[in-house]
Amino acid sequence: MNIDIPALNTKIGDKCADCPIHHRAVCAYCEKSELMMLETMKSYSNYAAGDTIIMAGDNMKFVGSVVTGVASLSQTMEDGRRQMVGLLLPSDFVGRPGREYASFDVVATTPVTLCKFERKPFEKMLESTPQLRERMLEMVLDELDAAREWMLLLGRKTAREKIASLLMIIGKRQNSLSPFDMNSGMKFELSLTREAMADYLGLTLETVSRQINALKKDGVIELEKKRHVIVKDFTRLLDETGDDADGGYVI
Amino acid sequence: MNIDIPALNTKIGDKCADCPIHHRAVCAYCEKSELMMLETMKSYSNYAAGDTIIMAGDNMKFVGSVVTGVASLSQTMEDGRRQMVGLLLPSDFVGRPGREYASFDVVATTPVTLCKFERKPFEKMLESTPQLRERMLEMVLDELDAAREWMLLLGRKTAREKIASLLMIIGKRQNSLSPFDMNSGMKFELSLTREAMADYLGLTLETVSRQINALKKDGVIELEKKRHVIVKDFTRLLDETGDDADGGYVI
DNA sequence: ATTTTTGTTTGATCTAGATCAAGGCGCGAA
DNA sequence: TTCGCGCCTTGATCTAGATCAAACAAAAAT
Known part of the structure; x- marks a missing residue:
């Protein structure tokens, strides 16, 4: 065969x-x-x-x-x-x-x-x-x-960077976006509970909640219905991940 | 061909x-x-x-x-x-x-x-x-x-568990040991600086130093010449890793 | 043999994030 | 429509590990 x-x-x-x-x-x-x-x-x-x-x-x-x-x-x-x-x-x-x-x-x-x-x-x-x-x-x-x-995320990033990285990864993946488009916002469903996110990021669910709300307060993202995220300022979110501007995030 | x-x-x-x-x-x-x-x-x-x-x-x-x-x-x-x-x-x-x-x-x-x-x-x-x-x-x-x-180590283990895990991994690997022998001690060269260990474990070098010396004080390991480790109590060290007794560590 | 350099220990203090503890907010079931 | 139950938020407090700061030890370099 x-x-x-x-x-x-x-x-x-x-x-x-x-x-x-x-x-x-x-x-x-x-x-x-x-x-x-x-x-x-x-x-x-x-x-x-x-x-x-x-x-x-x-x-x-x-x-x-x-x-x-x-x-x-x-x-x-x-x-x-x-x-x-x-x-x-x-x-x-x-x-x-x-x-x-x-x-x-x-x-x-x-x-x-x-x-x-x-x-x-x-x-x-x-x-x-x-x-x-x-x-x-x-x-x-x-x-x-x-x-x-x-491993870099788990070992060295701050809670805020961790959250930003997670949002980037899931957002990009769900929108099937290449690393270079979208200077405007993007919208996606975040189908994880705070607890699941915590388990992914090596944090507690309280910290996840606080950091997500901090990003909201700072105008980087908006939330509708708790699980739907709108990224208002894409470049800003990318900054918050702590990663090099160019690289990665092609999962 | x-x-x-x-x-x-x-x-x-x-x-x-x-x-x-x-x-x-x-x-x-x-x-x-x-x-x-x-x-x-x-x-x-x-x-x-x-x-x-x-x-x-x-x-x-x-x-x-x-x-x-x-x-x-x-x-x-x-x-x-x-x-x-x-x-x-x-x-x-x-x-x-x-x-x-x-x-x-x-x-x-x-x-x-x-x-x-x-x-x-x-x-x-x-x-x-x-x-x-x-x-x-x-x-x-x-x-x-x-x-x-x-990733489990980086996200969820304590500093002490991290050190114990690292020692287990390097020790086992260097002695080419299967997961089931050696109830006695083992001796090996730890050819990493405290800083390299810290970078591996997602810690600072000070914390690495303190935890290694804590394990020494507690009689789990001994040090000769700073980079040579003798594991006195193998079972104890395994306990300290936080891992299931049986599993893994076959790298 | 003495000075640098590089790595290690140890102490004092600080802080990010954990832990503990209430409430609140949907939403599906009855 | 109210009850109950999963989630989520928010506040107060605690602590493991980070940070800052010396001093020390061992190995290179001169």
């Missing part, structure tokens, strides 16, 4: 024919689902907000990608301290080919639809499809870079 | 015939160096402590692996705040096939010998050698897991 899969080169923002989502990676194969179905046994699952999709230590039966909703990748210490180590938005890949057991919890933050493939058949496909493996490697390298950016 | 490279399955601790180091990944190809030399143009470089090996933004001319010494992967903010995002010990891979530019600084912490391959030929080899790509993917997945473990 050696099928040419042009969709492998799918970039963020391209649409996949089958799934109504922005695919950047693996689920791009859905386009070939008639072909792949046979051996990958694709299926969809829905999860309610708060559901644990995968627990650390679980035997990983499937890999897949997020179709709708937001899930989080997190770690919990025995005494309850929790750290989110990844945010899974639509098009993000879930699971690890070649890994028998999960290292982290995957929890649905909002209602989530997942597009699943059984792991074993997927791994077989991976073996026979060099482009897929290549794409996989590229994807994981991106994740690694993102994780390392996040 | 389709050479079988059994060394690809080299595990941590196995010796490579050519380089006098423990290879777990790519440099395992040195075993095949006669064959590969032609197109990969392997070479060695030495760096003094403090030398910048690669700067963020540099055009990456090579990939390679650390043969001797310790290097660090780090990020610096405009105002000088620095966060280490990875520690490169002997056998660790440096660089990113498929990436034109470096995302992070690589700095020699101690004198370092690097085994280098030009990136382009290496990438070509990667294309023609599926096992190599597979190995590469596995390696990057490990790094990603390690980065995420570190």
Whole structure:
């Protein structure tokens, strides 16, 4: 078997024919689902907000990608301290080919639809499809870079910088914006609770609340309905992240 | 070209015939160096402590692996705040096939010998050698897991837990120990300055100094010559990390 | 052998963010 | 329409770790 899969080169923002989502990676194969179905046994699952999709230590039966909703990748210490180590938005890949057991919890933050493939058949496909493996490697390298950016945030940024960075990342991602447009404002839904944000940023929920309201008071953002953010002053928000003006934020 | 490279399955601790180091990944190809030399143009470089090996933004001319010494992967903010995002010990891979530019600084912490391959030929080899790509993917997945473990440390651990975790990681790695032996003590060289440790842990050097001396006073470790650590009570140190007794620390 | 330089310890003080403690504000259920 | 329950806000207080400031130790450099 050696099928040419042009969709492998799918970039963020391209649409996949089958799934109504922005695919950047693996689920791009859905386009070939008639072909792949046979051996990958694709299926969809829905999860309610708060559901644990995968627990650390679980035997990983499937890999897949997020179709709708937001899930989080997190770690919990025995005494309850929790750290989110990844945010899974639509098009993000879930699971690890070649890994028998999960290292982290995957929890649905909002209602989530997942597009699943059984792991074993997927791994077989991976073996026979060099482009897929290549794409996989590229994807994981991106994740690694993102994780390392996040380490800077966790280790060295102030609470305000952390919040600004989070807003930038989610806003940009949701608006599928390149690093250089939008000098005007942007508007997006922040589908995380204050607690989830705190777990992501290594803060307490009280500090998150205070900092968000401080940014509001300072006229950098506006809030409507608590979860809808309007960035009034984009350049200012970027400043507040503490990052170099040019770089990064392409997650 | 389709050479079988059994060394690809080299595990941590196995010796490579050519380089006098423990290879777990790519440099395992040195075993095949006669064959590969032609197109990969392997070479060695030495760096003094403090030398910048690669700067963020540099055009990456090579990939390679650390043969001797310790290097660090780090990020610096405009105002000088620095966060280490990875520690490169002997056998660790440096660089990113498929990436034109470096995302992070690589700095020699101690004198370092690097085994280098030009990136382009290496990438070509990667294309023609599926096992190599597979190995590469596995390696990057490990790094990603390690980065995420570190995110928990940075976001949620106390200063004391951070120090204990660092000592565990370096000690275990240097002694090539599996997670289950050594109920007695262990001894190792801690080749990082207090400042480097601080940059790694998201602390100040004063706090690092105080916490190390606190662990000494509490009888968990002993110090000889400032950079040589003797872990007196291994179980105790493990406790102090805050981690589950069983898990992880296989970097 | 003596001066620099570079790294480490230790103390005193300060502060960002944590912790503790009420209230408030939707919103779905009854 | 009111009750209850998840979120969110806001205030008061506390504290781990940062910051500031010396002095000390060990290794280079002269």
